[in-house]
Amino acid sequence: MLEQRIQRQFFDSADLKYQAAEALSRPIADAAQALLGSLTGGGKVLVCGNGGSAADAQHFAAEFVGRFERERPGLAAIALTTDSSILTAIANDYAYEQVYAKQVQALGQPGDVLIAISTSGNSANVLAAVRAAHERELTVIALTGRGGGALATALADTDVHICVPHERTARIQEVHLLTLHCLCDAVDHQLLGEQDPA
Numbered sequence: 001m002l003e004q005r006i007q008r009q010f011f012d013s014a015d016l017k018y019q020a021a022e023a024l025s026r027p028i029a030d031a032a033q034a035l036l037g038s039l040t041g042g043g044k045v046l047v048c049g050n051g052g053s054a055a056d057a058q059h060f061a062a063e064f065v066g067r068f069e070r071e072r073p074g075l076a077a078i079a080l081t082t083d084s085s086i087l088t089a090i091a092n093d094y095a096y097e098q099v100y101a102k103q104v105q106a107l108g109q110p111g112d113v114l115i116a117i118s119t120s121g122n123s124a125n126v127l128a129a130v131r132a133a134h135e136r137e138l139t140v141i142a143l144t145g146r147g148g149g150a151l152a153t154a155l156a157d158t159d160v161h162i163c164v165p166h167e168r169t170a171r172i173q174e175v176h177l178l179t180l181h182c183l184c185d186a187v188d189h190q191l192l193g194e195q196d197p198a
């Protein structure tokens with residue numbers, strides 16, 4: 001019984017990935033171009049999200065700054081989810097809603113990219129980060145699900161929206177992680193040329 005339930009999770013996740021391959025390949029390619037344009041122009045990538053999406057933000061920054069599958073110089077990326085002193089000071093002195101926006105205001109430069117991750121598209125601190133990014137002239141790559149929530153309407157025409165066509169947070173997160181790996185692969189491919197990973 002339990003094994004069947006577990007197998008169903010695998011099948012559901014795999015089904016969604018098949019569906020999403022068609023729907024998301026274009027916006028993911030657009031996001032890769034936005035990242036490349038920023039990095040080659042001396043820009044950097046800021047990444048934020050809550051809960052599992054905070055883990056995704058850190059996972060992505062580690063693969064940019066360290067490496068993905070191939071050796072290359074580190075790429076500039078900062079997860080805004082990691083410094084407990086910054087996070088607690090901003091939450092305590094201002095509001096939890098400001099924990100990412102204040103960091104975007106402090107660290108973001110025109111031409112940088114903000115990757116904003118929210119499965120619902122409705123996390124107030126992620127929305128505030130997007131508004132701060134626009135004020136600082138950053139391009140936003142939004143990873144969402146469930147239609148994109150409030151984030152969908154907060155984006156500018158020049159931003160990229162990668163919206164997973166599903167309602168369940170866990171399934172959406174699984175596609176977000178695949179999307180972030182696709183972005184690492186695409187950026188490495190564009191920077192380093194053709195070569196299959198070992």
Ligand SMILES: O=C(CO)[C@@H](O)[C@H](O)[C@H](O)[C@H](O)COP(=O)(O)O
Binds near residue numbers: 051053117119121123
């Ligand atoms: O990982 C999970 C659920 O799978 C949770 O930690 C989840 O990320 C948290 O509930 C987040 O606060 C949800 O925020 P969001 O994706 O709606 O922006």
Ligand SMILES: [Zn+2]
Binds near residue numbers: 173
């Ligand atoms: Zn989770």
